[in-house]
Amino acid sequence: MPCERLPMGDGAVAIVCTRGRRVRQRCDEPGCHRPMVALCDWPVAGGTCSRRVCVGHQRHQVRNVDYCPTHARVGAMQLELASRWTGGIAP
Ligand SMILES: [Zn+2]
Numbered sequence: 001m002p003c004e005r006l007p008m009g010d011g012a013v014a015i016v017c018t019r020g021r022r023v024r025q026r027c028d029e030p031g032c033h034r035p036m037v038a039l040c041d042w043p044v045a046g047g048t049c050s051r052r053v054c055v056g057h058q059r060h061q062v063r064n065v066d067y068c069p070t071h072a073r074v075g076a077m078q079l080e081l082a083s084r085w086t087g088g089i090a091p
């Protein structure tokens, strides 16, 4: 059976033997082949973005909420805009 060595991102390597089981899904970022560890939780029409991200591309927000790099940027921009707005209204 073919066994795969999967770098986990922190120096550890997992050995995965795909004995007819589903191959572990890969990160969706272009050029990245690391195994996914999370799905993007960014809300989109009909659900969530669900982009698969590896440990290196995962942008952890709060407990059980992770974003892909793209949506982490959008989220940060919105937060900044929101803080500017509230900052303008607050005394
Ligand atoms: Zn990745």
Ligand SMILES: [Zn+2]
Residues within 6 Å of the ligand: 040, 041, 042, 049, 050, 051, 067, 068, 070, 071
């Ligand atoms: Zn996303």
